[in-house]
Amino acid sequence: MFRYWSIIGVLRTMMLAVLVQSLMIMSPQAMAGGLVEVLPQIKPSVVAIGTYQRTRSPAFRFLGTGFAVGNGRLIATNAHVLPESLATDGMESLVIVLPGDEQTRGVREVRRVAVDRNRDLAVLRMEQGEPLPALSLARGSKPQEGQAIAFTGFPIGNALGMTPVTHRGIIAAITPIGIPQGNARDLNPALIRRLSGEVFRVYQLDATAYPGNSGSPVFDPETGEVVGVINMVFVKGTKENILSDPSGISYAIPVEHLSNLLNGL
Template identity: 30%
Template structure:
């Protein structure tokens, strides 16, 4: 699976692959995090005065300890692990009433928040007021008031400006201040977990745990930008560090005091699994009180499409955020989700229709070829693979006779292939034996357009079955054509033949399923939802 070498500067969290978050594995207890507005605190009484020297910046910089559970891919999108514990990031106070700025990926999806202040032994509870997934900013509200605070710099960031990065790298409770300069005033802001209009690049060292911390002017101590990312972006062995400029952050922070902006309530990242040929927005965690939470999005889900647009294909959150920024917060948004642990593809709407399994191919089979005799529903499914590991698919446990040997051609060419049935020999010789065959080969080896390939693939069956029609096939992972066949061999059995390719057409997958009872038709849906080709 492809992952970037950039970390989200911060939370040493249990979760994000490309976001730096270091888990303490701790079991700190606190009250549940809740979301609220705080108009009564947003302006604050600023009579206490802001921090005015670089030496006093520490008093307004806080360490945020977030506790929750997150789901992360384990080498492949099809396999995941759940991590539970505490993660740490940084934030800074901007108002004596206790308004704190940090990163979205530090707080979203966590169950509890505790904030540690300079010189204090006991942490303070905090509530999330608003988050922005796309800008990776969040505003939280501390209990109490009378806090020291930082002021924003109103000067445009300039190349060469001396700056200091303040925070708590690697989850260390000891405050750290590093020095550097702004090396680029307007760098690209698209990452796999955010999509910011532009950001500041600097060379003041930051590490996982610095997320959400301030980048301050070395002379005035005023906030120039909010640290959010770093790492070996270009693969050159040299680290680069990035922060969200104050001119973008300030107006957004004012909005976040009143609620979420450009957010659906997920903590996630754009991913692309080259082995499976799948791209999307991987959901690590979800805020229950959000459109995503209300829809039933879960950690471990992959958001494939929103409003029909494919997500994450460029490895960034740009498309995702373009959709959110072009809609109102309460607008309905269609969504397609791949849920690996249940092997389901789901569709629904944010702020609208509930998530439901995508339209069943079984219904179409009955419509095209007629109903089949009743059969006992298969109680369990198992994943089988071909001998080379190129193809995998889930089949009924009763289809326990499996042959994963490749198709061998006279010229020595081999195509990956797997068959599963109660009897593979019976499946190959007769129509009234249920089973499945999945074959895959490079497009160059197959040759021809997909329609012509399907003609050749189903040629023998067309003479033995009733033609139920041919349609365009699109399961979002693979596109091509499907042929429906009924009353095969005069037995009343049905069959489908599918020829399809992924976006880009690098390989061709051929799927044939024979169905004798209505239970086999339901098995077809499982086959379609779970077959994967890694070629």
């Protein structure tokens, strides 16, 4: 009888240990543990992108987010973040704002070296200054639906300033980038091409992004490897609603397309 109850006691102890371990794994603190460790590796590589013109007020005009790749002098972002043209006669230039606080933050001029408008990707090059720590791009196995992700960028950078902000979520679906519109007036040539055959799959995220997050690196919160690039947010109603009533649906370009663009340089 003593031996029987001893076995039962051991089994209960083992089951309790497994339960406690499971609760620790599922707790928010445990879930955030990897991200807390990874963020110091991510933030020094994330930059704000904009244009600079000394005679303008403000001199810096924020456009979106980018991040260092390759040799640390290359900056990945979205093609739609970049201006169509620069007022070169007014000495306007394309620049990045380097990571750091107000005392250490610097500005570097960059130039575009590769653009893939069909996949909304672009690569810039920083010609001067020290290279930034480049983020590692995921290779091999592709992310799966339900996988946890995080992204760091400058949401509403014009209002909130040049402090990088991190959001987290999951890959909710892997879906074609062409989103059918409810009204024919919402169609445009690029969308028509996508719906008619030029379709590639993107990550639909259950995560809230805002204007300014375009070009943000989407990464694995455990390893820090970049799996995608934020490129658009689903807007409910008008664009103004995105601030007061965000949809929580964002999209990201798979990193394999960025790797292909970099390989072509």
